[in-house]
Amino acid sequence: MTFEVPKYRLKDLVDKPTYFTGGHRLCAGCAAGSMARQVTMAFNKPTMIFNSTGCLEVASTIYPFSAWEVPWLHVAFENSAAVASGVEAAIKAMTRKGTYTAGKTDIVVFGGDGGTYDIGIQAISGAFERGHDLLYILYDNGAYMNTGIQRSGGTPFSASTTTSPAGSVIPGKSQFRKPITDIMIAHRIPFVATAAPAYPADLVAKVRAGLDVEGPAFMHIDASCNRGQRFDPAKSIEYVKMAVETCLHPLYTVIEGEYKLSRPSERIAKDPSRKIPLVEFLKKEGRWRHLFRPTERTDLIEKFQAEVDKRWEELLAKTGF
Amino acid sequence: MTRIAVTGDDAVALAAKAVNPDVVAAYPITPQTIIVERFADFVADGEVDTEFVTVESEHSAMSACVGASSAGARVFTSTASAGLMLMYEIVFIAASSRTPIVMALANRAISGPINIHGEMTDQMLLRDSGWISLFCEDNQEAHDQTIMAFKIGEHPDVLLPVAVGLDGFILSHAIEGIIPVSRDKAQMFLEGERKADLKLDTTKPLSIGLLHLQDYYMEARAQIKDAQVDAKRIILEVFDEWEKLTGRKYKPIESYMMEDAEYAFITMGSSAGNARTTVDELRARGEKVGLIKIRIYRPFWGEKIVELCKNLKGLISIERAHSFGGPGAILSQDIKSCLYGSGVSPLLAEYTIGLGGRDTLIGDYHRMYERAKAAFTEGKNLPISWMGVRE
Amino acid sequence: MxxxxxxxxxxxxxxxxxxxxxxxxxxxxxxxxxxxxxxFRTGDWAAQRPILIKDNCISCLECYFFCPDSAITMETGEDGKKRPKFDYFYCKGCGVCANECPGRKGNKAIIMEDL
Known part of the structure; x- marks a missing residue:
């Protein structure tokens, strides 16, 4: 391995500046807010942010109020990877000509699950193939929450959304979530990681690594949405943690093709008794209420558990467990 | 500089080479592709300092251009037809982000059915986007206007993207003699690299592209409205400077044989060449006919058109575009709008010609003139009709 | 200009x-x-607000990292320990900090109070 993720503790990060102010209008308890703040804690040089249309973009920049304290640009929904490609190219050319003098500049892109799994995947794939030096962060809350909880390619199996509602015949989303991280890994980019705001030191370290690595980097961050996933706002971080502990969203890195489990998931790999049955998680969130009422749909729960297990076993094999 | 023989696409590529932009982001599409192929040669041979971003779609091309231009770079791209259609969402944002991107358009018919040949409808749809929109009659104009476009768009009182249209195949692939402008001359004209005040700057970390709700959206759009007005002044200044540099004189609206004209053609792009030849032939027969050529479609110089129409009995509008179900074709709607209430009201004949590359020959211009004149003589307008379509 | x-x-x-x-x-x-x-004040969205019970705070710092609203700053007390201070101008009263607070021996250092 040529490159390692730095090791941070919370006390190393608590005095670092953040570049995401209060006064934004994300919902109370929105994990995207926690995620965004944590991401900015990794900044240590000139940095710019490019944001796809979505909750984070809309709620953080209702004119003339911007919550961002680094240069920030929103253009559209499906194109932030392309926008950032252009900026990276511009900085390269202008640096060569001497008209850009800020030096090495970190480029962060934020896209939601709709903007990443679905409408934006072409632009991301193109940017990764061309090898632009940028970090693309997918913050995944499992549906088009900004437009009112419609299903996306990232919505988990059997979740009820406004376009995959739990009806009397069809019980929520019929498909499993697209394996987005695998798709990005398949681009053979130098750095891919998953993270969750419930583990801030791990998240910030991975952001730093993704920015420091030369070439494209991708992070898949699970960011719960209490409105769309239907639960008490106070539980946002707790349920993000459960997604990790059920192995629905395992934490790992893939650096130059080498897989490595991150601590929270490594603990489960070493001691499988720590793995929480998926059903415990499904019970917590209203988007799966129909799996328990009026009758418990054990068939669907088992099918979902089997898929989670399969993907987890595949990951374990790749990480040498 | 000596005269060289090049295609319209080559003329544009040579202009881009002289400008030496920071970023070019483009995607292949006929009949524009020669421009980016040629530019790729310049990049590969180290003749430009440009970062050439070979994007995976036109949507990403325009997106990368908006990003690069927002970072303060001088930016060029090029496309046509379906490519522009795919860009359209971002085209509007390019204007509202005030990114002075220059885009060459080898104007081509819009699908469907699919067709690769000339038509201006693709670029004319830019009319409500905030872009400055120029058309070229020949390859020299395509070369010159591509360079001038940077100076117009980047002016701090304008800061709008600029489209430079050249007729697909008729100019893009036709070889003509041009006098190219050297790198030194172009750089002198542009006064060196782009100087952007409004840009992503890590020492002045502003935010761009915020959600504007009911309370501020109209204000944001109104700034573009004013920039289009201010652009008129800047365009005239830039044309003056160009004349001083090259001796070639440009006007937003050009007139030919209009001094004593009773009738006139009004058109854009390469059609003006055929119209001019027709005027010469009609003049030889004693007809008092002239030509108004619209070089700049946005901002629209309606007041100049009114002035030129003052003594006309009849005006013949000819365009390679159409608006289905509209009150006329696209350009003819603009012409009628600027004449309304002006006190100047020549009779009007409206023609759509040459869609999808259909040839419109000098004989067709004579026929359009004769039909129009017959109607004018009876005191009648000639409502929109398609020249050369089989029934 | x-x-x-x-x-x-x-x-x-x-x-x-x-x-x-x-x-x-x-x-x-x-x-x-x-x-x-x-x-921009978002504090007026809140129906509850967090209160610190200083003695139960173990300075784990987690609340600072989890707060989605930049409404928590860490203040160093006279004993050199960092404890949260709440900015009610921004705090939307989501309760994440109180929910995540491990407290001391099961006793929370942050509790939510109705407004």
Whole structure:
């Protein structure tokens, strides 16, 4: 391995500046807010942010109020990877000509699950193939929450959304979530990681690594949405943690093709008794209420558990467990 | 500089080479592709300092251009037809982000059915986007206007993207003699690299592209409205400077044989060449006919058109575009709008010609003139009709 | 000449939002000053607010990292330990901090109080 993720503790990060102010209008308890703040804690040089249309973009920049304290640009929904490609190219050319003098500049892109799994995947794939030096962060809350909880390619199996509602015949989303991280890994980019705001030191370290690595980097961050996933706002971080502990969203890195489990998931790999049955998680969130009422749909729960297990076993094999 | 023989696409590529932009982001599409192929040669041979971003779609091309231009770079791209259609969402944002991107358009018919040949409808749809929109009659104009476009768009009182249209195949692939402008001359004209005040700057970390709700959206759009007005002044200044540099004189609206004209053609792009030849032939027969050529479609110089129409009995509008179900074709709607209430009201004949590359020959211009004149003589307008379509 | 939002002082920004500036006065391209959201009160969304019970705080720092609203700053006490301070101008009362607080021996250091 040529490159390692730095090791941070919370006390190393608590005095670092953040570049995401209060006064934004994300919902109370929105994990995207926690995620965004944590991401900015990794900044240590000139940095710019490019944001796809979505909750984070809309709620953080209702004119003339911007919550961002680094240069920030929103253009559209499906194109932030392309926008950032252009900026990276511009900085390269202008640096060569001497008209850009800020030096090495970190480029962060934020896209939601709709903007990443679905409408934006072409632009991301193109940017990764061309090898632009940028970090693309997918913050995944499992549906088009900004437009009112419609299903996306990232919505988990059997979740009820406004376009995959739990009806009397069809019980929520019929498909499993697209394996987005695998798709990005398949681009053979130098750095891919998953993270969750419930583990801030791990998240910030991975952001730093993704920015420091030369070439494209991708992070898949699970960011719960209490409105769309239907639960008490106070539980946002707790349920993000459960997604990790059920192995629905395992934490790992893939650096130059080498897989490595991150601590929270490594603990489960070493001691499988720590793995929480998926059903415990499904019970917590209203988007799966129909799996328990009026009758418990054990068939669907088992099918979902089997898929989670399969993907987890595949990951374990790749990480040498 | 000596005269060289090049295609319209080559003329544009040579202009881009002289400008030496920071970023070019483009995607292949006929009949524009020669421009980016040629530019790729310049990049590969180290003749430009440009970062050439070979994007995976036109949507990403325009997106990368908006990003690069927002970072303060001088930016060029090029496309046509379906490519522009795919860009359209971002085209509007390019204007509202005030990114002075220059885009060459080898104007081509819009699908469907699919067709690769000339038509201006693709670029004319830019009319409500905030872009400055120029058309070229020949390859020299395509070369010159591509360079001038940077100076117009980047002016701090304008800061709008600029489209430079050249007729697909008729100019893009036709070889003509041009006098190219050297790198030194172009750089002198542009006064060196782009100087952007409004840009992503890590020492002045502003935010761009915020959600504007009911309370501020109209204000944001109104700034573009004013920039289009201010652009008129800047365009005239830039044309003056160009004349001083090259001796070639440009006007937003050009007139030919209009001094004593009773009738006139009004058109854009390469059609003006055929119209001019027709005027010469009609003049030889004693007809008092002239030509108004619209070089700049946005901002629209309606007041100049009114002035030129003052003594006309009849005006013949000819365009390679159409608006289905509209009150006329696209350009003819603009012409009628600027004449309304002006006190100047020549009779009007409206023609759509040459869609999808259909040839419109000098004989067709004579026929359009004769039909129009017959109607004018009876005191009648000639409502929109398609020249050369089989029934 | 266009003005940049970064040239607008905090005092001018307050006037901008109070007077609702027109387009001839507003900076170009709908651009906004960095961090201007700090002038926007979201504290009035709250139905509850967090209260610190100092003795139960083990200075784990977690609340600071989890707060989605930048409403928690860490203050170093006379004993050299960092404890949360809540900014009720921003706090939306989500309760994440209280929910995550491990407290001391099962006793929470942050509890939510109804407003």
């Amino acid at each position: 266009p003005i940049l939002p970064t040239d607008v002082s905090d005092e001018e920004f307050k006037l901008w939002i109070k007077e609702k500036w027109g387009y001839k006065k507003l900076p170009m391209a709908g651009s906004a000053p960095p961090g201007s959201a700090k002038f």
